[in-house]
């Protein structure tokens with residue numbers, strides 16, 4: 428059975444990739460994921476804030492030294508020595524890319540196109556095979572327009588594109604008015620792949636303490652639906668790879684994402700819940716399904732249930748939404764008296780869609 432896939436121009440032995448998480452915090456963790464069968468490993472993110480904090484602290488320290496007396500400069504470590512956060516990240520990439528055969532993808536997480544982007548080049552020089560740019564932005568400012576938010580994404584991608592030749596993927600949120608156009612613009616700005624989707628941190632309220640609870644829950648399988656929809660819609664229509672990230676618990680979700688058109692399927696929650704050994708369960712589940720259904724390669728499956736390939740492409744659109752609402756049954760609700768015949772509505776005048 429041929430499980431090979433190409434993601435961001437990288438040949439992977441199969442599509443199951445470990446996504447960014449604390450599991451890659453140490454060389455030992457990274458190695459364990461390779462041993463357990465990950466076909467590529469995305470490292471945890473280096474955050475723009477970490478880099479800027481580091482640089483700001485440095486400026487402060489060196490300036491403070493200059494102001495007092497020259498000798499004090501020698502008390503401070505050199506610039507190179509001092510960048511502990513980013514430097515140890517680069518060091519980890521160096522060690523991991525030497526120790527592992529599978530590609531190591533570095534993750535940069537930020538929202539502006541300022542100096543921190545330089546690190547993309549350093550990450551590639553340290554041995555990363557690609558950069559995953561996580562643009563995690565919550566526009567809580569009520570005056571910022573949708574186009575301005577989109578432009579931020581584009582500016583970050585352009586800035587990184589101009590500093591490296593290596594592949595770049597963009598991990599993004601689903602919250603755009605026109606996801607398809609946004610995806611197209613990101614690719615035009617230089618993205619070689621999209622990672623769908625960021626799972627937003629959404630705090631809860633503790634009603635006893637009346638506090639905001641800053642926690643994070645691991646995903647469940649029903650969370651695949653939003654990425655599944657967009658991968659199915661985008662497959663074959665962009666000159667870019669697509670990776671799915673969200674909700675993979677078993678082989679079933681991997682298969683669904685591949686059928687939608689994903690080139691790579693990423694996983695974190697399932698590994699945090701079950702241990703990295705679960706990677707082999709995901710792969711085995713995928714293989715067993717393929718065998719049962721007579722598929723001999725991942726290439727054959729990829730995108731076979733994308734929007735352009737299914738018998739009813741409208742299943743991904745509004746028409747189906749109305750059908751689903753109308754057909755919902757419960758002993759507590761009466762059947763609709765005059766259901767809309769949605770198929771005839773659109774067949775008579777397809778432009779209504």
Ligand SMILES: Cc1cc2nc3c(=O)[nH]c(=O)nc-3n(C[C@H](O)[C@H](O)[C@H](O)COP(=O)(O)O)c2cc1C
Pocket residue numbers: 446447448449470471472473534536561598624625626643645646647672673674675693694695696697699
């Ligand atoms: C504890 C934890 C830490 C994470 N850290 C990062 C990170 O540093 N960078 C990033 O891009 N995504 C990070 N993620 C998101 C995952 O890479 C992944 O996209 C998300 O969990 C959805 O996939 P899943 O359903 O397989 O968990 C983290 C997720 C968890 C649960």
